[in-house]
Amino acid sequence: MATNMPAAPSALRRFMASELAHNWLRSASAIAGSIIILGFVVMVTAGPYLTAQNPYDVRQLDIMEAFKPPMWLEGGTGQYILGTDQQGRDVWASIVYGSRISLFIGLAAMLGSALIGATLGLVAGFYGGRLDTVIMRIADIQLSFPSVLIALVLMSAFGTGVDKVLIALVSVGWVVYARTVRGATLREKSREYVQAARVSGLPNHKIILKHVLPNVLTPLIVIATIQVGTFILIEASLSFLGVGVPITQPSLGLLIKNGFDVLFSGLWWISVFPGLFIMLVVFGINLLGDFLRDELNPRLK
Amino acid sequence: MFGYLIKRFIQMIFVLWIVSVLVFVMMSFTGDPTYMMVPLDATDEQIEQARRILGLDQSHLVQYWRFLTNLLQGDFGRSFVFRQPALQLIMERLPATLEIVFLAMIMALVVAIPLGVYAGAYPQRAGSRALMAGSLVGISLPGFWLGMVLIFIFAVKLQMFPSSGRGPTEVIWGMRLSFLSWEGFRHLILPAVTLSIGTLAILMRIIRAEMMEVLRQDYIKFARAKGAANRFVLFKHGLKNALIPLITVFGLMLGDLIAFATLTETIFAWPGIGKLLVDSIYRGDRPVIVVYLMFVAFLFVVVNFLVDVAYALIDPRIKVT
Numbered sequence: 001m002a003t004n005m006p007a008a009p010s011a012l013r014r015f016m017a018s019e020l021a022h023n024w025l026r027s028a029s030a031i032a033g034s035i036i037i038l039g040f041v042v043m044v045t046a047g048p049y050l051t052a053q054n055p056y057d058v059r060q061l062d063i064m065e066a067f068k069p070p071m072w073l074e075g076g077t078g079q080y081i082l083g084t085d086q087q088g089r090d091v092w093a094s095i096v097y098g099s100r101i102s103l104f105i106g107l108a109a110m111l112g113s114a115l116i117g118a119t120l121g122l123v124a125g126f127y128g129g130r131l132d133t134v135i136m137r138i139a140d141i142q143l144s145f146p147s148v149l150i151a152l153v154l155m156s157a158f159g160t161g162v163d164k165v166l167i168a169l170v171s172v173g174w175v176v177y178a179r180t181v182r183g184a185t186l187r188e189k190s191r192e193y194v195q196a197a198r199v200s201g202l203p204n205h206k207i208i209l210k211h212v213l214p215n216v217l218t219p220l221i222v223i224a225t226i227q228v229g230t231f232i233l234i235e236a237s238l239s240f241l242g243v244g245v246p247i248t249q250p251s252l253g254l255l256i257k258n259g260f261d262v263l264f265s266g267l268w269w270i271s272v273f274p275g276l277f278i279m280l281v282v283f284g285i286n287l288l289g290d291f292l293r294d295e296l297n298p299r300l301k
Numbered sequence: 302m303f304g305y306l307i308k309r310f311i312q313m314i315f316v317l318w319i320v321s322v323l324v325f326v327m328m329s330f331t332g333d334p335t336y337m338m339v340p341l342d343a344t345d346e347q348i349e350q351a352r353r354i355l356g357l358d359q360s361h362l363v364q365y366w367r368f369l370t371n372l373l374q375g376d377f378g379r380s381f382v383f384r385q386p387a388l389q390l391i392m393e394r395l396p397a398t399l400e401i402v403f404l405a406m407i408m409a410l411v412v413a414i415p416l417g418v419y420a421g422a423y424p425q426r427a428g429s430r431a432l433m434a435g436s437l438v439g440i441s442l443p444g445f446w447l448g449m450v451l452i453f454i455f456a457v458k459l460q461m462f463p464s465s466g467r468g469p470t471e472v473i474w475g476m477r478l479s480f481l482s483w484e485g486f487r488h489l490i491l492p493a494v495t496l497s498i499g500t501l502a503i504l505m506r507i508i509r510a511e512m513m514e515v516l517r518q519d520y521i522k523f524a525r526a527k528g529a530a531n532r533f534v535l536f537k538h539g540l541k542n543a544l545i546p547l548i549t550v551f552g553l554m555l556g557d558l559i560a561f562a563t564l565t566e567t568i569f570a571w572p573g574i575g576k577l578l579v580d581s582i583y584r585g586d587r588p589v590i591v592v593y594l595m596f597v598a599f600l601f602v603v604v605n606f607l608v609d610v611a612y613a614l615i616d617p618r619i620k621v622t
Contacts (some may be wrong), residue, residue: 029434033400141316144552144601146560153594156582157327229441236443237564254447260568264464268453275446282441290437 020295030291036284044100051093052079056248062088070269078190083269086262091269094255095277101251102278105162106232109169114224116170117177122208124178125185136182139175147172151234155243165244169231184216220239222293229285236278252278309609313602320598322371325365358400372595378588382581387462387592391574397467398573401565402558404480404489405497409554412497413504414540420505421512421543432505439502445564448495453566454490461490465570492569496561500554507550511538511543518542521530548612552605 024030043050053060065088069076076083082091105237142150148182151168158164188194190213197207236253238244240260245251250258252274259271339351352358356367371378377388420429439518456464468488470477479485515521516539524534563575574593581589 122576141319144316144556144605145598146553149560149563149597152560152563152578152582153327153590156590158329208431232609233441233443237445240443240445241564241567241582243582253443256443256449262456263453266457271446271449272453275443275450278446279438279442279477284436286437286441 023295029287033284033291036280037288040099040103040281040284043096043163044103047096047100051096053088053093054092055089055093055097064088067267077138082273085258085270091273094250095252095274096256098250098252098274099277099281101162101245101249102232102235103281105165105169105235105245105251106300107190109166109173109231109235110224110227112166113227114177114208114220117174117216118181118216118220121178121181122172122185122212125182126189126204126208126212132182135178139178142172147230148234148237151238152241152243155238160243160246162245162249165235167237168238169234172234173227173231176227177220178278180219180223181216184219185212188212188215191231200284218296222289222296225285225292226289228283229289232278232282232285239298240254305613306610309606313606316602317595317598321369321595322365322595324591325368328591329361329364353369365534376537377592377595380581380586380589381586382586382589387588388596390577390589391592391596394572394574394577396478397571398562398566398575400479401489401492401496401571401573402555402562404493405500405558406554408493408497409501409504413501413508416509418512418535418540418543421509422516422539424509424513427478429509433509436502436505439498440506442498443496444499444561445568447498448491448565448568451495463488464491465568467572492565492571496565497555499561500558504547504550504554508540508543508548511546512539515539515543545612545615548608548615552601552608555604556601559600 024034048054055061065080065084066086068080068084068088070083070091071078071081073083080090080092082095084090085094120135124135150172154168154171156165158168194211195209197211201212233251235244235251236256239251239253240257242257245254247254255274256271256278259267259269259274263271317547335348335357336353339348343351349358356364359367375388377386380387380390383390402560407544416432420432424430455462466488467479468485469482470479470485471481472478472483479489503521512535523535523537524538529538544620559575562573563579565571566576567579574596577589579592580586581593
């Protein structure tokens with residue numbers, strides 16, 4: 001849209017001057033959420049530089065180093081801050097590498113859901129008719145079932161794999177976007193600017209993309225933010241049950257599963273730390289999501 | 302109202318039919334169950350025969366028709382693993398699941414209502430802010446992980462509660478229930494607490510939001526002006542009206558609890574339908590997965606129907622058409 005505005009100040013400067021940025025800098029929870037997310041993104045991108053060991057390079061593993069507790073406990077060493085697992089794998093390194101997979105799945109599934117859901121919502125809302133009825137009926141039926149359950153059953157049919165997890169998550173995730181966008185589209189459709197565009201002879205797809213879409217995007221930002229967190233949790237649940245990511249690409253959820261097997265022998269750190277990380281990052285996402293919802297949803301103001 | 306009931310009833314049937322189609326399609330993609338049935342050293346002829354018995358040599362349409370007519374006659378097939386009717390397996394394990402689901406729901410309500418009322422009545426207080434942050438943590442943590450942490454603290458370290466299994470049960474109305482004996486109840490506590498946390502956190506946030514909305518109304522101001530005691534205003538006038546919208550989330554809550562019970566039951570080796578589903582997925586026990594899905598779909602559809610009817614009855618402003 002910036003191209004439509006001649007002589008516009010830089011996007012960053014415009015953002016910093018906005019009310020949203022103003023409130024953001026004054027909300028402790030929004031800042032906390034942003035810092036957590038930023039830290040997580042840095043950790044994920046800088047991954048290999050943060051760890052001495054690549055936990056998936058078998059040559060770097062030493063079985064003699066297995067079952068080391070975190071460094072502050074007796075028997076722990078500074079080499080393995082959070083201890084090691086059954087195969088001598090550094091728990092911290094596993095978390096760094098596992099976070100990459102968890103975050104990638106959360107983000108990619110969110111983008112896929114948003115794209116498919118928003119498209120269906122725009123089409124359903126703009127054209128109405130039978131197509132609208134069919135899409136919304138499917139959405140209604142799907143919403144009466146919990147997402148985790150649908151994803152679990154889909155994965156039981158698909159088998160394990162990152163791509164399959166993505167398909168399962170998009171299958172459950174598109175609905176919220178479709179519903180929200182359809183509602184907003186119905187509202188915008190009757191506005192004067194859309195009528196004007198119609199009268200001026202613009203083809204439908206251009207009206208949808210250039211006029212309706214930009215005006216229905218705001219509520220999507222909130223949904224998308226929170227959904228990344230939800231997806232990370234669902235993916236963890238699936239992987240924990242053994243129907244998520246394969247053992248060669250362990251996410252945080254699969255790390256918890258690995259640790260569960262040895263929990264009863266008192267080796268808690270293998271499963272507790274990956275869970276703490278999931279909690280921390282989803283908490284950060286939810287903090288920011290809550291803030292955005294309060295800011296961007298004028299109904300609640 | 303009567304017309305509305307009929308309409309909703311037809312919708313229910315329609316939804317269940319769609320679910321049956323989806324379940325059938327999905328199961329057709331999960332591989333050939335023939336190999337579950339025949340011995341490893343079976344000849345090609347025996348495999349062919351097994352396929353004929355299972356009806357897999359027919360077209361998908363014929364197979365679906367058989368599947369549907371069997372469902373309607375209450376024949377849900379036999380478990381490949383247990384060699385008994387799949388529906389019977391589900392029914393045997395259902396009380397165990399209902400037990401933790403209901404206990405979790407009660408725990409969530411008992412804790413969430415007073416906390417939600419407090420946070421809604423005094424949103425600016427530090428206590429309310431702490432509660433909101435706490436509930437956000439409750440939403441953000443993986444429930445199954447919390448269960449593991451509880452097992453480690455209370456079962457492995459402190460040895461206060463058993464770590465897994467169901468413990469002794471007593472039979473009442475043909476159902477095996479645990480909560481009737483102290484030993485059985487001890488087995489129930491950790492799974493129920495694990496299951497309740499997510500629901501508790503969400504409920505508290507909903508009640509808080511509803512309370513804040515209700516307390517802004519004129520009749521609350523009037524009640525305060527008339528000099529009614531604070532406790533009376535909050536709970537009699539406030540909470541009563543704040544709870545009505547809660548009925549609509551009951552269906553969702555129940556659905557989530559049953560869904561998350563699959564994880565909780567897996568962790569605590571709790572012999573309910575959730576663990577049965579997960580085990581059946583591992584074993585490729587197709588008939589049991591089908592019955593589980595159809596049963597849960599039926600349950601959700603009926604509960605949502607009842608919720609809608611109850612809501613229409615309680616709040617006359619809702620127009621039922």
